[in-house]
Amino acid sequence: SYELTQPRSVSVSPGQSASITCSGDKLGDKYACWYHQKPGQSPVLVIYQDNKRPSGIPERFSGSNSGNTATLTISGTQAMDEADYYCQAWDSRTVVFGGGTKLTVL
């Protein structure tokens, strides 16, 4: 079955850029999307179709996807961006999530 791999944790200082990677076989041939989830809350879609932002998502969130890796970048990271981040892709009529990355804003 298809697997997506994310780092368990990423740390960033306020105002700096944070990058979270998601790796999977030929992931660049599929669409990737990203969610963030804060404790006790439901997930929120922040990037879809590799690099599109839903309405209401700040411009500091951006995405890319090529080869075997999709990347979520948060520019000018704010304390409110501290959350768990999940990548997701679609493969053979199943949806696959990455294991999640805890973003800590120090």
Next chain:
Amino acid sequence: EVQLVESGGGLVQPGGSLRLSCAASGFTFSRYDMHWVRQATGKGLEWISGIGSAGDAYYAGSVKGRFTISRENGKNSLYLQMNSLRAGDTAIYYCARGKEGDSSAFDIWGQGTMVTVSS
């Protein structure tokens, strides 16, 4: 307001059954693919099932043959019939809407309903 509200969770014994419901409002339910995603306490997200606007259903291997997804467009409702439940099925169950134009991205999520499988 676009909203999804899950219900039907609770405590069930191993081997038992439970039916979850998801009530949709604020959008034309029949036009969208819908999904169920679960999350065990302290763990990541796990997609378990989806259903297209035409009623075509698909499942994760972990629940195939035990869970059945269905929808009733006239009632703006999504369902998940869960049979032969195991301790490993214990989780918060979310319903989610597939985004228009990219149904593999979930743009609206409910608040979740807790399912506990324990004797």
